[in-house]
Amino acid sequence: MIPPRIRPRFYITTPIYYVNGAPHIGHAYSSIAADVIARFKRLDGFEVFFLTGTDEHGQKIEKAAQAAGLEPQEFVDRNANAFRAMARAINLSNDDFIRTTEMRHKSGCIALWQKLETAGVVYLGHYEGWYATRDEAFYAEDELVLGPDGIKRSPYSAPVEWVREPSFFFKLSAFQDRLLALYDQNPEFIQPASSRNEIIAFVRAGLRDISISRTSFSWGVPVPGSPDHVMYVWVDALANYITAMGYPDMEAPRMAFWPANLHLVGKEITRFHAVYWPAMLMAAGLPLPCRVFANGWWTVEGEKMSKSLDNALPVEPLIAEFGLDPLRYFLMREMPFGNDGDFSRRALINRLNDELANDLGNLAQRILAFIAKNAGGALPPHGPMTEADFLLLSHARSLPDKVRDAIDRMALHEALDQIWKLVRSANAYIDHQAPWALRKADPLRMAAVLRILCDALLVIGVLLQPFMPTTMAKLLDLLAVPPTARDLAALESALTDGSRLPAPSGLFPRFTEAA
């Protein structure tokens, strides 16, 4: 065991979710991906801090609360609970859950604001533009439609008026060169490459200052010294990553985790994380996060998730029908991480049956049931190694490095692909060695074959824990692996000759469509 003090730290975040709507598969996806990485890093000896939470301010919330006849705080309390419930339902291993309406966050925001003011990057100006009261939105000149009556209207035909309100601005324009240098010197700062290209093009095209306060609503963090202003989303929401660490107390124990190693975000908010956020941190004199990774979007049965189609997929019914771990597996396996992909019931069932039930579940079952029936229900010892034994074993031993490498490259789907290569090799090995034919002829060789299979199963079970924690805990129980010997460092010593194995039971039942 490495002493905790010298373990490397790893800080990973999910986006904070806007509590205006209900959680759906897209939220679950980002969270599960972060969870897989967090769990893998723990397995690999890192001291991990994993943060998730909710974004709870803004005009939309204020209006929605009003429409629901609730105080904004009551409204967000209720909706934030739905996101907490989702986190529990998907077995998230987060170390904290921050809400932007918490005092610790608000006081941290105010401190950050003051720091930015002191740095001279905040000034009072006017935010102005074409505003449609009916749409509650600002529009750019080229979005407006000129009606036959000569009146300018919004794309949704609402009348617009030129409005001008006082607003504080952040001098984003002053950071263009430093941001470009950051991207240039840290090619991994924004991933995947498509997002990186877009961000660099955006910044090269020139940056305008951004409005960071509002006077048109009040549900937000008050701007210090200007009680008629509340902070607009940029400062408020992005700051969560440091306020949860104890900012502005730089001596807070959690501050040792800053800067974050990885901000996992949905691709729609990449710019805020890859442009605004590092600029603010530079201004505040804080270290910058190491990496921003934008994950893609799911379509559902080929259709884009949208309010008008009302097809946003909630996760609880899927968990109830298919089980959590199969769902987690599917989400991580079905589409290359960073791409978009389609969530279809058919594809989920196929992967559940073909890969989980047939390939892996059946592999574990045939090995463990065979040991229970023919090897006295105890972990068999090794025998003399054959060429085939050596091949399977070296495949298994090389797997942790391959998986680590894939996860470091954010190729979560590839990590699973690598693990499945071993699953298939193990199935081929058991067929070729045919322990059932050795039962009477050569019981010692039979035992040796079973042991090699257990060695492979151990590696598979350990490496799959981040993806399917509950089911892999069960598999490792079936191999009599002590709970303290389930990380990568313990792989060589996790199995003990002769340990009593519990009665085997299936890991992944086949899914059959109810008639």
Added chain:
RNA sequence: GGCGGCGUAGCUCAGUGGUAGAGCAGGGGAAUCAUAAUCCCUUGGUCGGUGGUUCAAAUCCGCCCGCCGCUACCA
């Protein structure tokens, strides 16, 4: 319009200069320990089109076609 990405077997994708690959789907066979689960073999592609560079191009360059993303205050 500008910038960027993609277009490879029926499907999802890997492959960035040297005789086209994986998984699934399809076809044939073997085995029977196992959740009828597995294993072996196999059908299938002029790598969007076209012109060029090269001894050699899916891989580099030009043009064309198609799809997608970004082009700031919409979480």
